[in-house]
Amino acid sequence: MKARTEGANASAYAYVQPAPGRAEIAALVALAARRVAPLWPLQSAIAVNPLSGFEEMAFDQAVARAAAIFGARDSLSIETWRNLVRAQQIDIAALKKVAIARLGGLVPAFAPIGPDVSRLDLLMARLMDLPPPDQPATAGGADPGAALIAKWCAVFFDQGQAACAMPGRDLGLYRAVVALIGHDRDYRRLAGDVGQRVVHCVPRDPLDAIAEGVEALKIPSDEIEETLAALVARLPGWAGHIRWRSEYAEPSDSAGAPAGMADLLALWILLERAGIMAPPPALWPAACDPRQLAMHFGLGQSQCASQWGAIEAIATVRQSELAHMFMVAAEQGFRDTLIPALTAASRSGATQQAPDAQLVFCIDVRSEPFRRALEAQGAFETFGYAGFFGLPIARHRHDRGRRQRLLPVLLAPQHDIAETPVPGYDVDALVRSEALHQHTRGLLGTAKHGLGSAFATAEALGLVAGGIMAARTLAPRLMQRVMQAINPDIEQAMAPALDTHALHPDFPAFTLAEKIGYASLLFRMTGMSKQTARLVVLTGHGGAAVNNPYAAALDCGACGGHPGGFNARVMAAILNDPAVREGLADEGLSLPATTLFLAAEHNTTTDQVTVFDIDQVPLSHKGDLAALRTAFDRAGQANRTQRAIALGRDADDLITGSCHWGEVRPEWGLARNAAFVVGPRWLTRARDLGGRAFLHSYDWTTDPDGTTLAMILTAPMVVAQWINCQYLFSTIDNHRYGSGDKTTQNPVGRIGVVQGNGGDLRIGLPRQSLFSDDGSPYHIPQRLLTVVHAPFDRVEAVVTAHDILSRLFGNGWVQLVAIDSATGDARRWAADAECAPNPPACQENRP
């Protein structure tokens, strides 16, 4: 336990290598920090790949390595996979194909082992039948050190939950904790007197503390980076939060409480020096006994002897490899049904029909079923575009101090947009009600914590609380209507102010040139033609959930985990600006004067669509709008009915769930996401993609040099890959890569959740977002399949020109299939592992 305790002779130790200096340590800390992914506060939840620090490696190696480091599973259990096959979620024929490929082809796979037993039978038996596939793993030991640091991180990073903040926060995480930890009985119990001595003598600067600790612990200089990275990985949640704070947060979020990864590592080093060690890692089962396999087929002594090598080879296939085969089977089965449909559509080509209205939706997988339902209602043409509509903006809400970043986290906001009252709304009432709210909240908050007032507050509010509780539980929709009647609709009453910069009132938020630029980008990226319909509706999306820490995870990821309506309104305002129209015309995009752009927001939980600024629609377009809104209602009803089946509830209950405070699964979110299709809508329109595909509109004919394709693949597709990986890993190990059961979660510091009484800040998604009520995975863990409709050579040129793409496709994090626009043939980009040593040249033809 105390192997690394500072010995009495530590000072007498003579070093062969020079001790690393501060700058060197700082560089090593920065490298170690990359071991974990940044973690956004749940208020603006962003999907990230928990293994983003491993993307330099091939997928299966990365998963195995991360599993060892994070103490996580590397796949679903074999039993869970088998159940998915039995439930026909995975095609058994696809699994057989994968097994045959694993055995080296048809001939070796069908080579007989005994009477009517082939090697394939043996392998399939291991995949599907042989008990016990998952021995109970030896769980990792307790990690009291992690619990200790997690506790201190929780108080330090608290954003306003505790009435009484941690003393000394302004000193920084490390110094603040060092000042208190000597009084901590958990620390005393774990570290004893050594701990007290260490606390007194460690340097107060985190980098110095790490440098000194590295020496004292005698860590060889070539192991420092790995040691630090392993320490970072022991609390991926809080370490991820630190990454968010240092790389993505507003400066105001960390004001008065500075902390970097060095602080966290200095604390870990302190614990190591005090002798608090890491627990033994969890061990997962590996393989099975060859004799068991032979017995399963009743193979006699003689056959066993002659074929022992073959039997042993199959018996020793690791469990993790078996699990990987299931995943590959799921991917292949999906690919083999999707690609032929798309190639067939590609060969038959587009069918032109003048639309009554055009709608631009987010690429989100939840748009696809709604678009399909809407297209069935009339002559509507739909497009897929990143839901922030290409606008790198931040919103300054009139009622919040903090600006909202409404753009993908890969970008930085370029425009700060304020809000202005919409004519016709009672702004005074709005301000009044807002002031009363603020005041009541403040008063209640203060009264609840006051030593003199806490008791009377509970007594005075008891009956009111009882009434609210009953209403929210038994009549949530009535309650919601009452609340809406009391509170004015702020979203409709305030519109984005494009002509004033939120921070510098003398400047506009956009220059005309910028507006024209964003407007023409929309046409370039989606391939929308300049012959626009009378109505073009930019449709953002957001989820609806109450009392749900993960509510923001249902919102638009492209809008930084917020609803997308605001961006849609800004974009519509830009496109309706006559000066912008003139500018577009100068670029050769002269839109019909009859075209009106509108903004709307698709509520993905209830499938209701809110159209913004209806009062400003001119008389000439009222009829078009009325028809469209009828279509919205019908499409919403149809899609809700479909989604209700997958949720195991009735359609009306989805609306109740969206406002019920006990609803843990208002909708399935992006679960089951599997594909990212880049191409025109006519390619996919005939096919029901089951809400599993991100759809990005793209017309290769308008993109001669491939720049648009490069933008699509390097930005929205990367975001889709993050989402895909978040769902994948949260599913395969919901405790390490996901956030576990929602019902025992405990919101902490207003930024995230812990499980039960404490522990690490939880990353990933909760169990209810991924698993059905019966415990089977609803989300099938499989890697993203990107399909691009463009000439082969252009796709290849784009991929090879961008490191991130050759890495993602080459390392097998994403699969790429290109459908040649001329011939309709499909080709799959082979991962590096499949075709070393000449990766790019090797492409496999598929029918």
Next chain:
Amino acid sequence: MPDAMPKSTSARGQHVLAAVSGMVAVPAVLLPWGGVIEHSRALGLVIGALTLFVALIVMAFAVRYLRADPRGAAFGVTLGLLVGCVLTCVATGSLFVLAAAWVASGRLLARLIGHDTTWPEARAAARRARHAFAVGDSALVAGLLVLGLSTGSAAISPVLAQSATLAGPTGAAAALLLLIAAAARCALPPFAGWLASSMTAPTPVSALMHAGLVNAGGFLLIRFAPLFEAAPLARLAAIAAGLGAALYGLGVMCVRPDIKRSLAGSTVSQMGFMIMSCGLGAYGAALWHIVAHGLFKAWLFLGSGSAIGIGKTPAAPGLTHSIKGCAILVLAGALVLTWAGHMDGALVPLLLALATAMVTLNAGLGTQMPMRSRLAATAILIVLAATQAIGVWLTTVAVGHEGSMVLPGWALDGVLAAFLGGWVWQAQRRSLPRRIYVHLLNAGALACVGAGEPA
């Protein structure tokens, strides 16, 4: 897939049915034994109604919330039995049945805390609860035995009738034993740990626990009020334990960065205040506190998922001064009352409520808000204050007896001054001494937190 819906709905229906039958069955089986209490029936009615109301809400909430819980059926059954036990406790007229239902409710509650049996932390939390209850339950059984043996009756009403005549040490011992039982169930220190580490229970369980189960301690003290009236030592102990818990729990509430354990700290504090009120003889105020706090806390727990969103709650402006002024005013009033010989234990909670009303009214009136908002805020506050006044009056009538003086007037002023002084200190945003901060932060920490996850 399509047939999953009716199946799961009917499965949930079964859970509710199982829970309801548990609620009915336990009293139906146990109550015939020794019948229902004849003494102060309103107490049982009030607490029974509160428990049933919260249980109904929690069940309705849980039908949705625990939809994906593999142990949903066990949850329904345990919850039903638990509520049945509480109802039996408050209604029974027999010492035996009271003890049996009390002990059973503790065991069932511990089971709900360890609801996720595959989770080491949940098992540890359940174990801790069982240990605390074992101490409390032994004290209860011993206390009831003393009462039964010394009065020669196994029914509660005769025991209560005779308790005033119980001679010194016997009565004091019985009362102290009952106080220990109450303290264990109310999670007063040194028993606070079980409640503070019970967040392994699903949210609805916490709501029911904080609204319905912890109150049992207060019920016990009010039920056996005649015994406590005759045992001033036990009442002094109740005041001391309650005051300590009120301060300690509030401290825990203020330092915890997570919502659920912060609420647990608050419950410890509120239970301390309630037990203190019982000790002071303010039984009516204590009963109203049980009801109102139960509803209040259940509401906060069920709504705990909303505690996400960066940004401190804005402090109400000018509150510091108004707290100081009001505290001095109320304390001066108390001193005048003492001087006039009218100071009474039941006045302590009332005077604190008065101070709260004054401060909040002041904050409602004296702001920069538009006149209409100020008037609205004031009207709301007046309605709330009136609700509380009427509530306390009703429960006082229901309990039917007020306690005698156990502390002299100046000591009551001291208790009041402790709360008001602490409040003023708090309002000036002084930070806690480091040692105390760390101690409060660690309240109820389990040694194995973060040790493992549910399998």
